[in-house]
Every structure is written in structure tokens, then in C-alpha cells.
Amino acid sequence: MTFSVGPVSDSIASWIAGLGVPALAAQIVAVLFVCAAPVLGIVFPIAGVAQYFERKVAGLAQRRKGPMVGATGLVDFVFDLALFFQPKWRRRQTARRFERLPVVSTVLGKVRMWGLGSIAADGVKMFLKEDMAPAGADKLLFHGSTYLAMTGAFLAFAVFPFSQWFHMGDPPVAALYLGAVTGLVAVSVLKAGWSSNNKWSYFGGIRSVAMIVSYETPIALSIAVVCMWSGTMSLQGIIAAQYHPGWFSIAGWNLFQSPFLALVACVYYVAALAECNRAPFDLSEGESELVGGFHTEYSGLRWGLFFIAEYSDMILVGGLFATMFLGGYQSPVGEEWIVSLPPVAEALVHTAILVAKAVLSVGFMMWVRWTLPRFRIDQVMRLSWTKLVPLALVSLFGLAVTQILTATRTGVVEIAYGRYSSAPVVRPDLFSWMVPWAVVGGAMVALVAMAKRWGAPPEPIEMRRLTGKGAP
């Protein structure tokens, strides 16, 4: 009996077994390592740093300075330990003299300017805060929902392809599984809000559920569109279908295959933003109306778990967006040399590329958050049901027609990519690539021009009276 999730875990297991550990134990440790590595090694650090990064971006975007926490406390602490036999004023004096040394002062100045001390300060604060549950709270649900939030975020990483060899599993229904698992966020938020015995928390919880339920629809539709184009629900299959030989491998990405896929990418990103409870869809937090929303009553590390779950969701959304539309872990400039590397090296390079794409997406989400104000609940609902769902349906229909017409012209091919080969997919040639772009692009330009000309919303009566335009 052997435990294995692929050659990465096999090579780690053989390395551990070489140290004199029994083979079975080495295999179990290796499998656990491979399963835990994405969460512990990639998601946790990014989530920790993202909090600092979010604050700094917020400051920069609003013409503030953001966190300016320096390392003075750390320097004091080190000198307290080193010079414990000295009186306090002497220790402080020495620390200040140390801070004034030429290179040290420059480095510490930069640390203070970029507020890097706030990473450590935030972590320490989160760990030291008291863990409280309000009187009358349902303790089991109150404590359990934090773990559920984490669970929903991390279960999704079980099918997440970081590279050809580095993933926990690639079930043929991965896309369906993702749709099911990411919905757990709604459950955890509702439970947290309900069990807190607090009306603000409760409002946050029900708002979040109403929103997430309506945004599951465009997400499911856009995932369906991508699965239809790729002919499979396996994420590795979707990535393999985006492989394009040669140095210009960016040409194979789904985003550029068809205008309908580009449209559905926008729909997916907006809907996923709502699924993460991120601004401008952070109604469940809504600190201006609901104190803290569903996590009003949470403190310390439990609150931190919600935070980590939120950032894990953001990373997941970035990664999924990359997987579905940006070629997954493929590099934009040439793929052959990476695929032909040995498994561990290939895993490192591809994981780095995918994480870079996910981090860019997280940065974009922050940028959006500090630009747009929060929507009202009716605006959120209207955006989903009257804009995103129709657009996704139009894309589904348009892409189906495109696919059939392209298939009659070029036929279907199976694309071999490393250890995987895709399902039978259509690869549009230049003509069948350009026609949809021209038609849809022309239609969009015409529609936008017409909408600008004739589609203006009716002005308020008062404004009509003042400007003298329109019907009296």
C-alpha cells in the first residue's frame, strides 16, 4: 500500500525515507506536506502580508501615508535583552545611538516610511486580544462558524492546480466541486451573524446570504461557459486547452479566444468580487451601517480567521480567474522549456507564475475597493439579476453559436500539453477568430453610440424644469 499524490510527493517521500524513516510513514508525511503546502506555505503568508498591503494601498489611494509603524519597538526590545544589566535610560540611549548610525538610520527610515512594522504589530495584536463570546450567543455555532469560513476557503484548494505535478487531485468534476465549496462562505457568514445574538451581525449575515445566492448564478453560468469552450470540467483539462505552442503562448489564453469569453471574464470577476464579500459588495460588513457586520462580536484570532478566509477567497478567485481565462499556471511567453523541466522544478516555476497572477488579482481587488463606494442592497441585486445574468446568458448563447460555426470550419483537436491532453476543443483559425471579434466589437460600438445618443436615463422633473430640456 502506497500513498501518493503524484511525483512531487513521491520524490519528497523518497528523500524522507533516505533519512532512515519507514517508507509508509515517509509517504504519509509527504502527502500531508503536499496537501498542506499550498495553504500553509502560500495562502497564509499572502493573507498575512495582504492585510498590511491593503492598509498601505488604502492610504496611498486616499492621499494619506498609510501605516508608518517603524521598528523602534523592536530595536528597544533587542537592546533591552542585550543590555539587561544596564538601567533603562542607558538602554534607551544606546538604542537611539544605534538608530542614528549611518546605514541603520537609512534602513530604519525606509522601514518606517513603508510601515513594515505594522505587519508584526498586527500579528501580535491579533494573538494577544481576548477571545470573547457575547452573552446569549450560541457558543457552538459562534465558535464553529470561524472554522467553517476557513474550511470553505481551503477546501477549494484541494482541486486547485498549481502546476502539472503539484496539486492534491484533479477530479473530472472540479468546476462543479468548486461551485459547491465556495458557497460555504454564505453558510459560515449566516451562522456567524445569527449566533452572535446581535442585530447588526444578523443583518450582515442575511444580507450576505441574499447577495451570495444571487451571485452564485452568474458565477455558475460563467464557469459553464468556460467548461463548454474547453469541453471538460477538469481544471487541468481547461488549462491544457489553453496551451499554445511557441513563444507567443499568450495567444492560447481563453480571454483572447472569443469576445464572448472576454465578456464572461468580466462577468465572472465582478460576481466573484461579490462572492468574496469585497467592496463595493461588502454589504455584510458595512461598517458605516452595521458596525462590523457579521463579525461585529468576534475579536482577536477568531476575527483574524475570518480575515484570513476572506483573503484566501481573494487568492482563490484570482487563481480561478487565471485558470479559466489567463492560461492557469502557464507563462505568457513560451511554455515548452518549463514543461520539459523535472517535476519539482516545474512545480516551483509554475506555482510562482500562478501565485503572481493571483497576487496581481488581489492587488486589483484592493484598487477597486478603495475606489468605489459600497452599493446599496437593491443596487447589488439589480446588478446581478438585470446585468450580469443576462450578459452571461448572451455569452453562453453567442459562444455556443461561435463554437459550432468554428467547428464546422476547422474541426476539433485534442491539445497535448505535458502530462495532460485536453478534451476535444475547437481552435479558431485567423478567419474564424477575427469574425466574432469584428461582429461583436462592431455591435458593441454601435450599441454604445446609440445608447449615448438615445438611451439617457430620464432626468428628474426638477432638473427638467431648471434646464428647460425634455418634456415639462
Add this chain to the structure above:
Amino acid sequence: MSILGWVREIVDGVQSTTTGLGLTARFIWENVTDKKGHGNAMTIDYPVQPAHVPDGFRGHLFNDVDRCTLCKSCQRACPIDCISMEGELNENAKFRISRYDIDLSKCIYCGLCTQACPTDCLTMTKGYELEPKNLVNGRGGRFLFRMRADQTKVKLDMLEVERLNRLTAQDPSACTDDDRAFLSRIEDPEKGQFLFARYGMGYYTPEEKAKVDQARADKKKAREQAAAQAAQLAAEQAAQQSDKAPGTAGT
């Protein structure tokens, strides 16, 4: 709603979003690429940079004791009685101040005393910091005080008073050499630079503070004694009246 209205809503949404994203991107870009760091930020790095104080700001009080006539208008005008003073007659048989206290822990910075002052010697400065380490020679105590001209052999004119006001309000490290020369013009061989030590947020030396505290404690004690005596007297009177009371009540 027509289909064009539907498209128009999407177009407007996308346009306003991209406009907003462009604006924040510009802010972030300017903020990050600034050589000195966060160049376009509106934040004042307060303890390091001096904070901007508007004209007419009502900060700590300052009494130019050389012009004070001990009229006690300020004492009467003060709604919470935080001003106390003592005086003596000088050689010309005029009052001059020997002690002028403003208890800044009570002061509400209303400025009524400065309006009441007939000689305009009591003014409000722009100073607002009470933290001793932020002051140049701060050494305990919270009283505005400047020694008299005959004690320090220095008499300040209005311009110099204003300059001192300005210097005490600003960051100590921002002093120019000229300012330093001005401040260290006169030195007391025992107590060091007296202008900074004595002026503005100027502080009592510990000995003087002890003296003042002692005087206050004595005064308080005397007041309490007087109150106790009065209470005793009242109690005696009440006792006498209550002795009489049954008789009067009977008639």
C-alpha cells in the same frame, strides 16, 4: 426600460468605474514615486513636523508681567477661577506682580481674561503642548510665568514677545541660529538660559514649584480652618436658637 437604457446603464457604470480607478491610480502613483516619500499625502507627521495652527487659535495663556498692573480683571473674568496672583508695591508706589499663576489643568481656554485685560498684557499664544519632553527646557510644573524685568534685567518689547510666542509654538529643532542667539542672549549663571526656561510654557524650577505648592497648601489649610471655625460658630448659634426654639414655639 428600453434596451438602449439598459446598455446606457452598463456604459455609464463602466465609464465611471474606469474614471475612478484612473484617479486612485494617479494618487497611488504620485504617492509611491515621490522621492521624499508620500509627497502628495495630506497627512502631517505631527511630532516630527510642526502642526499647522490657524490664526486666532486659543492656546496657552501668556502674561507679559512687565506691563501687568495687577488689576485682577482677569481673575474676575475667569469663569472657573484658574487665575491667581500676588503683588507688591514697587519703589514708585505702584503695584507690580510677584506671582502670576494660571492653572492649566483647569483652564478652558475661553479667552475671556484676555478680553478683560486693560493693558493687553495677557494674551493667548499658539502653544498647545503640555508634554514636558516636547519642550525645550521643560522641568515639571504647569504654570506660565516669566520673571520681571527688574529680576532678569531684560525687558521685552511687543515684537520680542511675539517672536517668543512663535518660537515656543514651533518645533525646537526648527530654530535658526539667529533664534538661538536671541534665546540665549541672557544666561543666568545658576539656572542656565532663562528665557526658554522661564517663558511661555516656561516652567518653575523644582524649588520654586515646591514653594508655590507649599503656599497653596498653607492657603488651603487656612481656608479649611476658617471654614471649620465658621461651621463651629454656626453650630453654636444653631444650638442657641434651638434652645430658644421650644419656648417661642410654645408662645
